Amino acid sequence: MAFFFRTKAKSDIVKPTKDLLNRLWQVPKLQKTEEEAAKMLGQMKVLLVGNQEVEAASPEQILNLVNTMIQEDFLYVLAHSLHLLPFEGRKDSQTIFCTILRFRPPGSTAEISPALAYVIDERPEVIIELCRGYNHSESVMPCGVVLREIVKNEDVAQIILCDESQENEAAIRINMIDENKPASGNGVFWDFFPCIDKAAFEVSADAFSTFREIITKHKSIVPKYLSVNFELFFERYHSQLIASNSYVTKRQSIKLLGEILLDRANYAVMTAYVDRGKHLKICMNLLRHDRKMVQYESFHVFKVFVANPNKSDEVVRILTQNRDRLLKFLPTFLDDRTEDDQFNDEKAFIIRQIELLPAGA
């Protein structure tokens, strides 16, 4: 009997599950459909990863399953309907996504899994749908986890950065991307800004982690993207993230800004950034924010302005004008951080640099 069961194709599960997912959109949504869909996804998960009693399916069977999923356009339907599923169904979907997108048949020499290759080349809408998962509080966690898993891939990050499709439109194709073309600011990437600024804590925090992955992990595309979209990016970064009312968003985004600027790959972005007087002003005001950790993180941005050997006239003028004020302010700035040697060294260095400036007008 057990033998008999094993011979049944594992991939038979895909089509009925897809049909159930599609039925979730019917109004009114039936609880029975929900439960059945969740049950099927649970079975699919066990097939893929096994559990304490059952071993996972063999690699050949999984490959078969992947191929059926591709034929049936299953991943898109799953991403699209994720938020309609009940709690366990959403968690299982996350596992299914992660496993499928990571799965490579034994002996495969391809750099990425067949499923991810398919998504990138043929069905980028899956990626965009996952990003839209941030629109529903239910689907934030699973979509966030899957996204962070796949944005490690440069093409996926590129698609998210450049896509400007609206709902129900075809997403941008990877081979059509013109990296010199400025973004309109309406694409799915730009939706991260208001989401991080305004959404409930859990949503905002998850979106920020994904945003951060996209921005920090791809040294060959992001610096270019930031240069092409310099004004737009930093205008939104300042007005929506750094000026956010959320303490966490503010603190995290200042910290991330420091990381962006100090990344060697972003050298051109950094020099352009620290040339602007208005950026220095924002930063200097943050040094005086009423929360110490905000002050601390802004110091790590401020130091880049001061340490820059090729300061712009405007930056020099602001620093010179405030030279005396800074020299009064900095010695007592966060002076309770007595144990933080690196900070104190850097502070001493910064103070010295400012002392070396000509006296203020």
Added chain:
Amino acid sequence: MDQSAMASQYQVLEELGSGSFGVVYKAVEIATGELVAIKHIDLESSEDDIQDIQQEISVLSTCASPFVTQYKTSFLRGYKLWIVMEYLGGGSCLDLLKPGPFEEKHIAIICRELLMGLDYLHQEGKIHRDIKAANVLLAHSGGVKLADFGVAAQLTNIKSQRNTFVGTPFWMAPEVIQQAGYDFKADIWSLGITAMEMVNGEPPNASTHPMKVLFLIPKAPAPRLEGSNYSKDFKDFIAACLVKDPDRRPTAKELLQHRYIKTAGRVDSLQELIQRRQMWDGSRGRSANPKFYEETMNTMSALGDQEDWLFDTVKAPTMVMPKQTQSHTQRRRKEPKIHDEIQHSPETLLSRLTLNETEQTSPPPSTVRRATMKRSSSGFGTTPSPAKRRFSGQKQPLAPSTNFGNAGSTVRQFRRVSDNSPEMSPNASIAEGDENRPPKVETVTKEALLGRRAYSKAIDPALQEIYAQTGNPIKREAISRVALAWDSLDKDDPDGEYHLLKLIIAKVQSDPKLAALLPPSQPPTPQKPKLVLAQNNPHLKSHRRRQSSLLPTEDMWTDKPLQLPGELIPGLEHTKQLADVLYSKWAEGLKNRWPNV
């Protein structure tokens, strides 16, 4: 969604204890009347990456099991994160151990429930990593739940392993200490230690210094329960949990089949433990002396009262530098920096302000909220607890405190030692002295101060102005009624006043037609730096409205070449090279600070 508004959905009551990071309060969800436990995490005082805290939330929020404390929601209130969880009235096992060790029959029930919880977690790919009596909570009904996921781990792959060194020393499995990679089995070891803790009142080696314990556990033979006082089954169960080789240690599922567990009774009988504790409290004449929740957002920003940066937006000549600047600067620098009459760091201003604000109520500094972390049993008077706990004060950093819940004893991976004492809030626990005092305590919040300020600086003058300009007596009457109403709002609820104002402004901004009334938000560079008001001060808006036409265009830099050739300042040429070297060396050092960049 306004995050701060979410906090007003709860009425926060007394303190329950402190968890691995943050204080836990009992609270009522106003809409439903349901009791909840809310953990307040002070993000400002924790240098831990905020991402670690998110980790805890993401583990919690993906759990749905009757054996795990149910997570409800979380939101930010200022720099505090509130995590709302189900309330469990029975208290923690550590708390219930205070009257004395448990009986075997109770331990069997608790262990069975814990094994079901662990089985659930392990199936989900989660490792709790900090199982101990302090992290086991009981419902009034006797239901047993796992709590405190402060250091829990989520594995992405069912077979993957962890290397992180977390947990609490006495309960740590040998393989965790050796950092040779561990998995779910680590929780089973800790469960065995917890069982011993419940029968002895303390974990094995409790009198040893925690650091020494870390060497002891991997080296010494696994602890065993000895003596004829205990049943064979119980001894055997402990021996099964405490197998040093994780591969030979059974899983939670296997242990559920153990005889000791199979014969355990119903959870109802755990109510006896809760009653025992209540009687114990009663017999000791310990009056309920709860610590009530108080806002500690009383750190008023000095913004606006402080000499601000000088940013003029004059475009014209850049840097006219007198030739003799260099020597001048040198001399300047040597001047002592003591005569800082006008300008102080935000901190000094801040602390001074806080002190003034709360002078009348300030109790001795020893009752500062944060001190509760270390107050082992001060709440119950100075009598040592009868349970044979022998932790000396010196062991504080790692020794478990006898607090409810779990004191700051759990080792977390990233905790850097932060020397800056946490937000000292002098009015933190006024309720201490007077237990009859209602939980509502006068608070001086940042919002309240801003609210008052907005009233005196903007609303009141504006109302008077309008009143003076209005001729029609009926209209005048209406305005004066508004003024009166606002006055009483200002007297009774400046905090609400602030939120009201903030909301009004936000609502105006969000309506496209109304938003035209307000000037586009400017970067914080008002033309006259002296006139810096709180950003949300409506006075500032009107001020800007009047001035907005005069503002010069900000952006004059777009046409500038991005990279200037090294600018040569007369007399400073020699520093450039030095700066270059230092800069690159130092940028390298910064990379170490963020190795993942």
